[in-house]
Amino acid sequence: MALESRYRELHPRSAALYERALTHFPSGVTHDGRYMQPFPIAVERAAGAYKWDVDGNRLIDYWQGHGALLLGHGHPAIVAAVQRQVERGTHLGSNHPLEIEWAKAIKRCAPWIEQVRFTASGTEATLLALRLARAWTGKPLVIRFAGHFHGWHDLIAPDAPDATPPGILSQVREQLLVLPASLERLDAVLQARDDVAAVVLEPSGASYGTQPLPDAFLREVRAMTQARDVVLICDEVVTGFRVAPGGAQERAGVVADLTTFAKIVAGGLPGGAIGGRADIMGRIAFGDEAWNRERKIIHQGTFNANPLSAAAGVAMLEIAWTGDPQRHAAAMARRLIEGCNAVLRRRELPGSAVYGDASIVHWLLGAHESSPPGELPPDVPLPVLKRGGDARLMARFRLAMINYGVDLMRGKSAFVSAAHTPADIDATIAAFDAALGEAISDESCMDWPRP
Numbered sequence: 303m304a305l306e307s308r309y310r311e312l313h314p315r316s317a318a319l320y321e322r323a324l325t326h327f328p329s330g331v332t333h334d335g336r337y338m339q340p341f342p343i344a345v346e347r348a349a350g351a352y353k354w355d356v357d358g359n360r361l362i363d364y365w366q367g368h369g370a371l372l373l374g375h376g377h378p379a380i381v382a383a384v385q386r387q388v389e390r391g392t393h394l395g396s397n398h399p400l401e402i403e404w405a406k407a408i409k410r411c412a413p414w415i416e417q418v419r420f421t422a423s424g425t426e427a428t429l430l431a432l433r434l435a436r437a438w439t440g441k442p443l444v445i446r447f448a449g450h451f452h453g454w455h456d457l458i459a460p461d462a463p464d465a466t467p468p469g470i471l472s473q474v475r476e477q478l479l480v481l482p483a484s485l486e487r488l489d490a491v492l493q494a495r496d497d498v499a500a501v502v503l504e505p506s507g508a509s510y511g512t513q514p515l516p517d518a519f520l521r522e523v524r525a526m527t528q529a530r531d532v533v534l535i536c537d538e539v540v541t542g543f544r545v546a547p548g549g550a551q552e553r554a555g556v557v558a559d560l561t562t563f564a565k566i567v568a569g570g571l572p573g574g575a576i577g578g579r580a581d582i583m584g585r586i587a588f589g590d591e592a593w594n595r596e597r598k599i600i601h602q603g604t605f606n607a608n609p610l611s612a613a614a615g616v617a618m619l620e621i622a623w624t625g626d627p628q629r630h631a632a633a634m635a636r637r638l639i640e641g642c643n644a645v646l647r648r649r650e651l652p653g654s655a656v657y658g659d660a661s662i663v664h665w666l667l668g669a670h671e672s673s674p675p676g677e678l679p680p681d682v683p684l685p686v687l688k689r690g691g692d693a694r695l696m697a698r699f700r701l702a703m704i705n706y707g708v709d710l711m712r713g714k715s716a717f718v719s720a721a722h723t724p725a726d727i728d729a730t731i732a733a734f735d736a737a738l739g740e741a742i743s744d745e746s747c748m749d750w751p752r753p
């Protein structure tokens with residue numbers, strides 16, 4: 303019981319706030335991914351690599367705004383840009399100069415992007431991408447890969463235990479084909495069917511590389527889709543501007559037809575974008591009356607290109623374009639991976655590895671009886687990778703890490719930022735060592751009731 307009682311002891315105000323949250327929100331949270339047992343911590347403020355919870359505990363933060371904060375919390379250039387803009391207007395209801403700067407900043411990082419539209423989120427960006435692909439090709443079917451996340455709208459419903467997640471029409475779901483991440487399977491489907499509008503993927507693999515994919519996968523998918531005039535939508539909501547200034551496409555030497563962005567693109571404020579081929583994007587443009595009635599893709603959205611997000615996005619991309627923050631964050635991530643795997647080897651914990659891509663890191667603990675510690679075992683089933691290994695061990699590990707002052711994204715991943723220092727990384731490795739020891743030995747907590 304030590305681990306859970308320590309968590310409760312350290313977080314009395316978070317516990318009290320959660321009681322209040324339960325009266326307002328289903329399960330007391332405002333994003334499914336923030337739900338945790340016995341209750342989530344509540345955070346008051348953040349700066350750089352850290353955040354402080356309502357009980358005054360400082361945590362090294364690896365959520366980093368669900369991956370939006372490549373530069374850490376409150377980077378001075380972004381704060382200044384937003385402060386400047388907030389006084390000039392938060393919504394201008396018009397075209398404005400900053401949206402042009404924002405589009406130019408995206409194109410400077412990803413020069414193959416011809417035309418852009420801004421959205422309020424990544425979910426909206428993929429929604430528009432799928433609509434464009436279907437309209438452009440005149441075909442209905444969209445292929446995505448198991449576990450790849452593209453937002454929560456109906457057209458691209460996340461994986462669910464049932465074929466059709468509750469609330470989504472089976473007729474809509476039938477126009478989405480979910481394949482395992484297999485080039486052979488994709489090739490077979492593309493050969494057999496002529497109703498495919500688009501293939502959409504997370505280029506580094508399901509859930510920002512939890513199930514990693516090599517760059518060669520993206521290259522092959524590009525070749526296959528190009529050969530059959532199927533629209534390739536590269537979802538760079540996470541990888542965009544992070545794995546390289548030009549995202550996964552720059553790294554792989556690939557150009558998709560459409561690219562979706564969010565998170566880093568808006569500098570830590572709400573926002574997203576879609577960009578790509580001018581001919582496909584042109585389906586959003588106005589034409590004559592018949593075109594507008596029959597062919598034009600509708601795209602509205604009160605907060606599209608809102609000036610605050612534009613200001614933050616421009617400030618972020620000006621720095622991201624240099625490649626410096628990505629290089630630093632990736633070096634810190636490598637240090638974290640190496641240090642944590644050394645801990646796993648010393649502790650001789652089989653089926654466990656810390657792995658990642660660029661500045662994104664994942665933990666897998668107790669997934670396998672016998673594979674060597676520190677090496678990602680082959681063929682770990684996707685659901686096991688997604689939960690980070692042994693479910694009960696991971697739940698205890700998450701609490702233990704928070705007790706030691708480290709908040710991993712969903713308890714099992716890290717977005718390392720340019721603000722994380724070698725000292726932060728070494729403190730995280732030490733916390734990992736201690737937390738792992740407690741998580742392994744304390745088997746008592748875990749029979750929590752559902753709120």
Ligand code: PMP
Nearest residue numbers: 423424425451452453539540564
């Ligand atoms: N695509 C990917 C690859 C994502 O990771 C996410 C969000 N985690 C989305 C789309 C949806 O973005 P948003 O949360 O801004 O709607």
